[in-house]
Amino acid sequence: MAMKPLHLALVVGALLTMTAASCGQQQDASPASPTARPPFDTMPAPLPPSRTPPGTTPVLPEPTHPELTLPVVRDGHVAYRKPGSMRVNDLQRVAVRVSGEIVPPGFTSGLPGNGGVTTGPAKVGDLLTSSLTGPDFDISLVGDKVERRLLRGDHVEWAWDVRPKRSGKLFLDFSLYVVVPGEDAPIYHKTYDHSVEVEVNFIHSVGAWAKDYGALTGLSIPVLAAAAWKLAAWLRKRRKDATPEGPGEHAPSTH
Secondary structure: OOOOHHHHHHHHHHHHHHHHHHHHHHHHHOOOOOOOOOOHHHOOOOOOOOOOOOOOOOOOOOOOOOOOOOOOOEEEEEEEEOOOOEOOOOOEEEEEEEEOOOOOOOOOOOOOOOOOEEEEEEEEOOEEEEEEEOOOEEEEEOOOOOOEEOOOOOEEEEEEEEEEOOOEEEEEEEEEEEEEOOOOOOEEEEEEEEEEEEEEOHHHHHHHHHHHHHHHHOOOHHHHHHHHHHHHHHHHHHHHHHOOOOOOOOOOOOO
């Protein structure tokens, strides 16, 4: 029996409705579509890779410092002869000797100078150097090598020519160093430091000048010595007269 057009239209509409409903259920069952990515300028910067577990504090390496090279020292001794009375521009040689714990024979004999011999303990090493300084002296090292190698049972020696530039109580400073070779330059460790007082006498200078000048001119030493003494007394009186009076000091009254 043939269907009427109205019935046919109802059947087709029902089929289309059922087909649309089934497609909607399939779309709901499918996974959600990915959301759109935010713009590039709003995305957070990626974190750098880490070698520590998450949630732990990274351990930073401690800074490394080059180890200080300490010298190998042992007990030793220093000996020198203190300079005696000197005069201005008078040249005198000063020598210093250094030994290890065992003092060799003749350690203090033959030291140049006219003063007393001084000895004392000092720390020494295999390689040593020294210095002699003084702002009121012209000092020159005897020899061209300042470093000395100290052997067991032996001693080393330094000598300087010393010339005072003015009179008065002046000081010479002697220092001893243990030398340790370094990568770029040697390292010097001071182990001994001592100051020596030197008396530079103006009267002694005048007397020595009279002796030298008398030999050249043929004048007698007593005549030149008397003239030098008068000159020194006149200079002392002149310095005294030029000294200003202190508070409460007055010249004696002539009345």
